[in-house]
Amino acid sequence: MQQVLDASTPDDWRRLDPVDTLYMDVAGGRVVIELAPAFAPLHADNIRTLVRSGYFDGLAIVRVQDNFVTQWGDPHAGDPGRARPLGAAKARLPPEFERNTGPDLPFTPLADGDVYAPEVGFSAGLPAARDSQAGTTWLAHCYGMVGAGRDDGVDTGNGAELYVVIGQAPRQLDRNIALVGRVVQGMELLAALPRGGGALGFHEAPEQRVPISSIRVAADLPHAERLPLEALRTDTATFAALVESRRNRRDDWYHRPAGAIDLCNVPLPVRMAPDAPAP
Amino acid sequence: MQQVLDASTPDDWRRLDPVDTLYMDVAGGRVVIELAPAFAPLHADNIRTLVRSGYFDGLAIVRVQDNFVTQWGDPHAGDPGRARPLGAAKARLPPEFERNTGPDLPFTPLADGDVYAPEVGFSAGLPAARDSQAGTTWLAHCYGMVGAGRDDGVDTGNGAELYVVIGQAPRQLDRNIALVGRVVQGMELLAALPRGGGALGFHEAPEQRVPISSIRVAADLPHAERLPLEALRTDTATFAALVESRRNRRDDWYHRPAGAIDLCNVPLPVRMAPDAPAP
Numbered sequence: 032m033q034q035v036l037d038a039s040t041p042d043d044w045r046r047l048d049p050v051d052t053l054y055m056d057v058a059g060g061r062v063v064i065e066l067a068p069a070f071a072p073l074h075a076d077n078i079r080t081l082v083r084s085g086y087f088d089g090l091a092i093v094r095v096q097d098n099f100v101t102q103w104g105d106p107h108a109g110d111p112g113r114a115r116p117l118g119a120a121k122a123r124l125p126p127e128f129e130r131n132t133g134p135d136l137p138f139t140p141l142a143d144g145d146v147y148a149p150e151v152g153f154s155a156g157l158p159a160a161r162d163s164q165a166g167t168t169w170l171a172h173c174y175g176m177v178g179a180g181r182d183d184g185v186d187t188g189n190g191a192e193l194y195v196v197i198g199q200a201p202r203q204l205d206r207n208i209a210l211v212g213r214v215v216q217g218m219e220l221l222a223a224l225p226r227g228g229g230a231l232g233f234h235e236a237p238e239q240r241v242p243i244s245s246i247r248v249a250a251d252l253p254h255a256e257r258l259p260l261e262a263l264r265t266d267t268a269t270f271a272a273l274v275e276s277r278r279n280r281r282d283d284w285y286h287r288p289a290g291a292i293d294l295c296n297v298p299l300p301v302r303m304a305p306d307a308p309a310p
Numbered sequence: 311m312q313q314v315l316d317a318s319t320p321d322d323w324r325r326l327d328p329v330d331t332l333y334m335d336v337a338g339g340r341v342v343i344e345l346a347p348a349f350a351p352l353h354a355d356n357i358r359t360l361v362r363s364g365y366f367d368g369l370a371i372v373r374v375q376d377n378f379v380t381q382w383g384d385p386h387a388g389d390p391g392r393a394r395p396l397g398a399a400k401a402r403l404p405p406e407f408e409r410n411t412g413p414d415l416p417f418t419p420l421a422d423g424d425v426y427a428p429e430v431g432f433s434a435g436l437p438a439a440r441d442s443q444a445g446t447t448w449l450a451h452c453y454g455m456v457g458a459g460r461d462d463g464v465d466t467g468n469g470a471e472l473y474v475v476i477g478q479a480p481r482q483l484d485r486n487i488a489l490v491g492r493v494v495q496g497m498e499l500l501a502a503l504p505r506g507g508g509a510l511g512f513h514e515a516p517e518q519r520v521p522i523s524s525i526r527v528a529a530d531l532p533h534a535e536r537l538p539l540e541a542l543r544t545d546t547a548t549f550a551a552l553v554e555s556r557r558n559r560r561d562d563w564y565h566r567p568a569g570a571i572d573l574c575n576v577p578l579p580v581r582m583a584p585d586a587p588a589p
Contacts, residue, residue, distance in 0.1 A: 128566075143425050144425055145425065146572045198453055198501075199452070199453045200572075202572065205568070207564055219376045222505075223376070223502055223504050224502060226498040226501075283462045286486045289426055289481065293425045
């Protein structure tokens with residue numbers, strides 16, 4: 032894989048759009064999230080509104096369930112007397128669980144099939160699935176994908192409560208909840224946390240929660256404070272070569288190359304732009 | 311799923327064999343591992359020999375690689391001058407990467423297909439795959455599965471260095487390395503550890519390693535010190551009902567049941583025997 036990346040050209044990479052990039056600062060460091068407005072535009076807008084009002088600052092990671100998700104938001108969200116107001120953000124959003132495929136949506140298919148969907152691949156740099164008969168495409172719950180928690184009603188999510196996948200891909204959630212983006216840096220800060228002792232991995236004692244000092248939209252920061260992150264494009268020959276290098280591992284260690292790969296095992300590399308000044 | 315388990319009968323459960331059960335005590339608590347002698351009998355024997363000689367006591371968790379594995383053993387294993395001797399245990403073992411299916415091996419197929427293998431299901435309570443044409447069956451690298459590290463040579467594993475899967479199932483490892491069992495309790499103690507900062511997630515500084523106080527074979531402890539753990543049998547109608555309850559989630563929250571399930575998303579429940587005295 033490193034050989035493939037070393038042979039890549041600048042055109043193989045895309046700079047993250049600062050409007051779609053969130054910096055979440057927690058104990059231990061910074062988590063960078065890329066939003067997916069191609070799939071969840073209303074959620075992305077609402078999350079930006081929340082972030083820009085300072086909604087998340089001082090809130091916390093409230094849930095860490097082993098082999099499932101880490102989740103953050105307002106610990107008092109269910110308590111009308113103590114919940115932080117959403118301000119200008121919407122309390123409910125239409126369920127952006129899938130979208131019409133449409134003629135404009137790029138999609139790079141993966142050849143090896145899938146247990147959960149008729150077809151899988153990559154769209155807008157993210158793991159996705161589609162159904163050509165239904166004409167729909169949706170994001171897939173792979174490791175590192177970020178979604179918007181909801182209650183039973185399909186329109187009860189709003190982005191004020193977010194989760195990230197930290198275990199085996201819970202693909203049964205696909206098309207049941209809105210995925211809004213992906214952690215592109217700092218995943219270990221969310222995956223290595225002590226698991227919550229309560230039901231569903233919620234922390235029972237307030238002091239077990241991990242505080243969020245702030246979340247910011249990169250575009251709202253001075254240029255000098257933005258991270259020059261680039262993601263490998265998923266519609267290039269370089270990406271195809273990377274997938275093939277992972278389908279059939281040729282290192283000396285491998286005795287029998289797999290000859291196939293699961294959607295959620297394909298790496299989606301992110302790097303600091305090589306022409307950027309040192310951070 | 312809880313309804314299915316509540317309706318189970320005592321015959322749906324099997325008591326873990328103390329000879330195949332390891333207690334690994336680390337900072338924070340106890341990890342329980344069930345060995346898989348049906349698939350890796352030579353590795354299971356060698357691991358028991360190592361455990362009984364006290365080989366692992368005072369060694370450490372040396373590697374935690376995000377979305378991949380946690381690994382433990384001798385930090386000085388590569389250094390002839392400092393490595394702990396293996397004693398009566400063998401330094402090399404034949405590669406128990408797969409076995410002949412044979413007429414006696416139970417196998418409960420899973421209906422939903424697989425990206426990596428012609429057929430998947432459960433054997434001896436573990437996630438497995440098989441190839442009826444080749445006549446072989448092998449264990450699958452799902453979350454919580456434990457394997458024996460090796461160098462490039464296929465016979466260089468011996469069980470002195472063990473790893474557990476802590477992320478998306480790295481199924482490309484199947485048939486490339488010997489899986490020797492599964493963590494049946496305490497998985498969160500291995501999955502929630504800080505990731506190592508060195509290459510491949512190895513810890514660079516000795517003080518970052520997590521010490522192992524001891525590993526014991528349950529059969530070597532007095533009866534009163536053995537945990538009365540039971541695993542749900544995978545060849546029963548109750549297990550089939552559990553799989554179906556996870557293929558098609560019927561809770562109010564689910565808007566669209568998946569209608570399928572990946573091998574590594576099927577839970578393999580373990581409980582304290584209900585008739586056992588309180589620990």
